[in-house]
Amino acid sequence: MTEPVEVLDCRGQRCPLPVIALARRLPDLPVGAVLRVLADDPAAAVDIPAWCRMRDQDFLAAHPDAYDVRRAT
Numbered sequence: 843m844t845e846p847v848e849v850l851d852c853r854g855q856r857c858p859l860p861v862i863a864l865a866r867r868l869p870d871l872p873v874g875a876v877l878r879v880l881a882d883d884p885a886a887a888v889d890i891p892a893w894c895r896m897r898d899q900d901f902l903a904a905h906p907d908a909y910d911v912r913r914a915t
Contacts, residue, residue, distance in 0.1 A: 849878045
């Protein structure tokens, strides 16, 4: 597994703010880079993988209150 190049701290934010922050930050990273999103909103466990599927990005892993996303395009 590739280590994250950046951590985006969205703890304390409620849906849909963590996904909006992910959508804004990921395009600034190079293709292949991994972004770890810290999010403690229970909806993030569903919202972040769903966003990755809809946007053709790679959802890599879920950790306690953290999600790894690789920029695929």
